[in-house]
Amino acid sequence: MADEKLAKLKEAVGGLAQISENEKSGFLSLVARYLSGDEELIEWAKIHTPTDEVVVPYDTLESPPEDIEATKKLLDKLAVLKLNGGLGTTMGCTGPKSVIEVRNGFTFLDLIVIQIESLNKKYGSNVPLLLMNSFNTHEDTLKIVEKYASSSIEIHTFNQSQYPRVVADEFLPWPSKGKTDKDGWYPPGHGDIFPSLMNSGKLDLLLSQGKEYVFIANSDNLGAIVDMKILNHLIHKQNEYCMEVTPKTLADVKGGTLISYEGRVQLLEIAQVPDAYVNEFKSIEKFKIFNTNNLWVNLKAIKRLVEAEALKMEIIPNPKEVDGVKVLQLETAAGAAIRFFDHAIGINVPRSRFLPVKATSDLQLVQSDLYTLVDGFITRNSARTNPSNPSIELGPEFKKVGCFLGRFKSIPSIVELESLKVSGDVWFGSGIVLKGKVTITAKPGVKLEIPDGAVLENKDINGPEDL
Structure with a gap:
């Protein structure tokens, strides 16, 4: 039955003129693996917590030599690649998410460019920037x-x-059934980065320039900046692959984690966990770290493994309904490739290297006085004594970037805030200070305005009378 399905699909895919032969064969091999059903199931009893040799604590890394020439030598072996295939639809934007303004009028992309420019200028190096787009953002x-x-x-x-x-x-x-517009297609997850680097010719270009490592990160993670200690460590230890992980908080319980499994380091995602163990997976006692999706990968190793067709990452089936039609997308994740590389490691990095902006509540954090911007780098305010960020929940009125910005005359001070929960038609004046736990709820049909200069500390506000 599976063979028949595949043969029929193969014939239909052969007639699709919009994609290359490489894309056709990549797609068909993914489907063949999916239909064969031979995905290895994780045996729970074989899972071990990785040692410090496998997941290296960041503070044990040696600092690289300070001199400019030695740093330039390291940087000349590096390329930076940002995953830029995502649209800002969840935040109400139509184009690539990376062009949302983050701070002081700068977009994610502006900040990335400024950071690399200042590195290259300081050390006389030539670190190139690569952007992997999808057909949606190209x-x-x-x-x-x-x-x-x-x-x-x-x-x-x-x-x-x-x-x-x-x-x-x-x-x-x-598309062979007549759906020829963009909705007939999908980008197959960031695990596709390795064949796409190769098929685009960019991998060979980087190797010809003497590059050895690529630092891959999501374009919306403001903490994902080039780190000389990590680069130095990988070059000296000849690690082919490194995943940055960071300690889990209760907000990250669904994030993938690193495990030692049958003698290799492996990414364990919630989708692979048998139902009986999901709560154990989510506990922060046993699985203390999660994947930030900041990855450092050796370019020659990518070439070797792609040519050998050895990167058979776990398939993530993603069923969707589009225009009333039930469709299936098969995807892979770049982090799952860790088990195919030699001397692969994790590095347990400070939380500051994981600062993604997935929603307007994250945008409020990075636009506030909790952070400052210097040379494109976002730095946390040392006046904040609590190592974790405040938890912010904004109602649907704040979901889109335009609406969010319109509801704040200026972003409130939150250095001493623990949590903020806002629901209903709430508007903020300028110069507001929020401290402790603050809840603001506008009653249905009522516009609630927080006046300029208000200081709210441990307050529960349900109307003007509570201000």
């Missing part, structure tokens, strides 16, 4: 990148693969 990104034409850094863009969504009940590619 055209917009090309236009946006034009504004950096006079920049001193080399910027490369390339696309990740474009695979056809499969119509679930017939198991045929949706």
